[in-house]
Amino acid sequence: MSGTLHVVGVRHHSPACARLVEAVLARIDPAVVLIEGPSDWNVKMAELARGHTPPIAIFTHYLTEDGPASSFTPFCAFSPEWVALRWAFAHGKTVRFCDLPSWSKAFVGVQNRYRDEDDRYERAIEALCRRTGTSDLDALWDHLFEGRSPEELEPALEAYFQQIRGDAEAGERDAPREAFMRDYASWALTRGDVVLVCGGYHAPALASITPGGPEPVSPTPPLGGQSHLVPWTYARMDAFAGYQAGMPSPMWWELEWNLGAGVAEAMLDRSLEALRKNTQRPTVADHIAVRTGIGALAALRGHETPKRVDVLDGLLSALIREPLPGPPPWSRRGIVTGDLHPTLATLLRTFTGDRVGRLSAETERPPLLREVHETLDRLGLSPPRNPQTVSLDWRIEGDRERLRVLHRLRLLEIPGFVRLHGPAWGTDARMAEAFKLVWRPDQDPAIIEASRWGSTLEGAVSLLLSHRLLAAESLAARVDALGDAAFVGLTKLAGEILDLVANAVATTPSFSALGPAIEKLLGLWRHGEWLEVVGAPLFSPVLRAAGERSLSLLAGIQGTDLLPADLTAMRSLAELLRHGEALDLPPDDTRAVLARRVADRAAPAMLRGAALGAIWYLDTEAAPVDSAIDGALSASSEGRLGDYLAGLFALARGPALRDDRLIGAVDAALGKLDDNAFLVALPALRLAFSWFPPGERARIGALLAARWGKRPDASWIGDVPADVLQSGLVLDARVLSWGRALGVLE
Template identity: 45%
Template sequence: MPAEFIGVRHHSPACARLVAARIAELRPAYVLVEGPVDMNDRLDELLLGHELPIAVFSYLRAEGGTRMSWSPFCDHSPEWVALTAGRAAGAEVRFIDLPAWHSAFAERDNRYSDGALRYSEVTARLCREFAVDNSDTLWDHMVEVHADLDPVALAERLNTYFDVLRGETTISTADDDRETYMAAWVRAAVAAAGDRPVLVITGGLHRPALIPLAATGGTAWPEVPTPPAGSEGDSYLVPYSNRRLDAFQGYQSGLPSPGYYERLWADGPARAAEGLLESVATRLRDRNQRVSTADLIAARTQAGGLAALRGHPHPARTDVLDALVSALVSDGLEQRLPWTSDGTIAPGAHPVVVQMVAALTGDRVGRLHDATPAPPLLSAVDGELAALALDRAGRVTLDLTGERDLRRSRVLHRLRVLGIPGVRRTSGPTGGADPTSAEVWELTETDLRLPALIEAAAYGATLPDAAAVLIRRRVTDPDTGVAELAAALYDTALCGVDALSSDLGERIADRVATASDLGAVGAALGTVLGLWRHDRLLGSAGSPVLAEVIDAAATRVLWLAEGTHGGTGPADVPRLHALAALRDALRHAEPVVGVRLVDVLGVAQRIATRADVPPDLAGAGLGLSWALGAPGEVHVPTAPNRMGDWLAGLFALAREEVLADESVLATLDGHVADLGDDDFLVALPALRQAFAFFPPAERETIAHGLLARRGLRRSARALLRTTVDPVLAAEAAALESRVEDLLVREGLLPGSSPQTPEGTHD
């Protein structure tokens, strides 16, 4: 007897009902389901009695990286119904698709993603024909709201739709490989079943190809593939959530609004529409959004009218949503409603629309049965947390100078790097040169922790191994910027893991050597230099890998700085910090820096004297020379639009040298005193930024000198404590001066007379 094929849309309640009806009627010998064959020996584990949604999480870890994929199931997934109803009917149930770690899934992270189905030209034509907005609305219009369709009529409708779709859709080589493999399972099952039926449930796009492929060929049971040599692959069950299933959140499979389709599966389309109205109203009211009884009556009435107008026996999802928008949103919408287009909900959507979409999503989170096998990483983490008293919620304060607290810190940082929810550091050291040795963490309980840990097992069986693999992946990713590279290196030290090697250092150095963002390269140099110099606490001081990165970054900062020209401000603080990092590298790590000091001084002096260099960089050039022992002549610019930015560069690089030489501040004091009110107002913001490079104690020293030069006996500290914004005070003084000039000119002040403009006669 030939097999019967049912093509479905993933997570469709209508398709799930059809699968259940056909299994009940046929009582097949075999039920074959699109799903990972490596789980066939573990179907009992899949059917333990979990709370859905759940997913089969699969990974492949190899030298080139780690690939992960999910095969999710919810109550109304046709594949799930096939498993449960088939097992209940006494059938042999088998998954028949390639494992998710197979190369056929290299370009996708979800087995059931149907990009070709959602965006094909045939669905676009059908949308135009039926005057609907997108493929999801089209599917509801053709299938989901027609609960009265008998299984035969529904199957005919689905077959027609998928046959037309497959006839005009280009299929990838990977899908060809999957279909060839699935067809081999069908042939073997048909041969083994004899005269009993075989039912095959796959995505509708595969059905037209599987029918002819299953008609001819061998009948031996196919082998289950194993991971390629030199790699490791496995699959585990993980809790899933409605949010992760929702197309509005970016899930490219099945249907959007899983909370709505849960209601549709449980109660039918009429009650699902009523439930949608209630859930939206409840959610909005809980968030203090006004929803009156009159609003709901209007929405219910409009939903019924739209359903009748669109030929629906019951209000469909978009009928209800359109009616709710009409009843609840009175102001203009700046973007399309999310259910009228394919894609995620965009930032800036109307608040009521956002809450409507959230109500449709639902808040269900899956839960695994207690007997579900877990990857080794979970028991390893649980053991470490218990041994270190980190297995409970609350605040944890650590002293990193203590061996036990340092170990606890490393465990928490490994969890943080792996993205495990419920682990958050609120304070602690931020760089290798940061003297802080105390950390504070907040640990909270969350249902998201278990799935995150199971998925983190793709990186390793122990916490140090998993963190090291993930950090290594970050630093080898070609899209990672140089500043992020430095952060990854710092995470290596915080986690206490060996994620670096000499060849990796070479690759990072090569990336730094070709970067074009001076500020980012400088940030990387500062971070790595701090680790190389100071972090004996974290174990990275003197690392040869870090030394290699320091050399590359210092050379690149020098090259980029000399190549910068044009612009007048404001001061670019990141590039000033970059030159400061170069200064520190030459002061403290000269043995590992390949560029010679004399060459650095030459570049610094050229930057300081070239006319086309931005003022902040010119000041930094002089400051770099001065800080490295080759002071040049200080000429503070007098132009109000350059003075403050130039000083910012000087102060950023040679703050201590400036404080030690009273003549610089005295010269600056004279220039500022000579500024007119308007020029002072122009110069003031940049001057404030420049003096921000001095810490409070040093600013007080400068204020003391300022008072002394004027022969004033006042508190320097009080001079720094203004109750009014200095820029606002300067603007007020300038305004008063202009008003006074105007009054004098017009003769409105006592003892003044109107002034005759030059060149005119009375």
């Protein structure tokens, strides 16, 4: 027995199309209902028949050469596809999704199956917009079709989709999809009458089909290919947030689906109430102006009842009196970016709605979701409805397991698990952490979506970090991945990451880039006991390579200036060299490199000072104070005294405090500078002495006071002649003015 095929071309998430589908199904009473959707889900179709509350979505994920990929097939109460599904379930009809799975080549790069692909018929849409005086596809669709009866809509849509498709052949993406749909329709026709619900662009290509053939087999899923149901939200569905599958302002369309012509009044009431709650209180006059404006705009545009843009434009014109930087978001398609006027932002949120879908309690849960819930329950970390702060300590065995789980959820970006504070790396003395836990409606969907990384919590985080490593181009990114691997307890992966870090260290062309990496690696190696990586043998080769590479790059630095990042790297290198013996770094070789830099007058003054400071840092008796005095005097003759001291004191402050000859030499050199030379040297001098904490600065002040024959407190200032104090105030004013002009002072 063969039947008749009835193709219903629709726009996804259109209430008018949903009503049309409902009417056609009631009129035809088909034996089979075919719906554009992922055919791999057909074996789990009974899952969709459960008592879900839309919006919900089919979430599909799979692995590619570039990492995990995913796609969504979303449904809301007013989606034509959802209406077709519910009708088929209610009437005991055979129902199938008749499109290729989301992992097929036709969907490469597509995150939302039910997106509007208006780029395929852009010219036709632009022509229709010009003829109707509408701004974009959304306004055009609303103007032409929403609110019409199914009897009026069916021929109008047929003509519309025929016009936008025209004589165009299916492209590379559409051809295999439409061929698969035709095969499904051919099979279904052998069972009786068929209603096929699909995107309107495909409808003209499915008009004439001959019955026959077996039911098509959905292509085999690739590695990691799975599909699950997830709750969805209007916030994620709204086109203004980037979802290009159809209708913006989903709350408007929900009300239109439920209330029909009463949607404008209901949406207006919601908008005014939302404004009142946000302290943007419309007056009685505003209410009158809004209603008058909406009615006038609807009449001017030929609408029997106000459309969405009529209500939005009416609210805008009556309530926002300030000029806007551009046209309102609903006048064009695309994501809303930038700051919005508060009233405009409230209106858009209200039109979007806060609807969150809910899955039936009997819905099959993916393995990752089950594991996360079981683990959180076992560890006492299940998020409560009201925010709760949990304080944990890495030194406590039970807390360590809890912290690793929380860090795994953090890396997977699961909402409701917010890290408030804690150690960044092993160098941090704090071993306590605090997380804020709170239940959120988007929590389970996020966990389900994290399944694209793996079906277990450890596996998902491991693949995520591995993917980050593949994409990491910098040494810093690889070291950060190593730190995350340590926090989540993936020591095996940490070893693999270290190999990549070692390769990056060996090829890094920048001395400054090695500084942060050395600091973090050394911190984990020395202090990461609570992360169970302290003293790990696998760190030693990487740290040794970092030391050798740093010394090699240090030997080649020339010029007059040293970047602040280079000075930071110098400090990290000195700390690393303190452990040179444990890392098999020959001390004589490292000291020779530093000594050559100290003696090299072609090297930046700050580098010369830092190299001497590093020698002192490694061995306080390795160089006499006279060498620092000679270096300071040489730098002063170059006009670089401040630079030299900044480098020296960044690495070693002790000699300046133990022997007043260095401070005396600096004081004498500064006394020979004229005002302009002093002003030039001042920023670097400020940096140099900023390395001393307040107590040590007080000791330096006492040394200077003794040198000047003054008392080591502030009482002697009263003995200074007034003209000297006045000169000092003038100089201070010049310094401040100069700093503001350069933008270094506010």
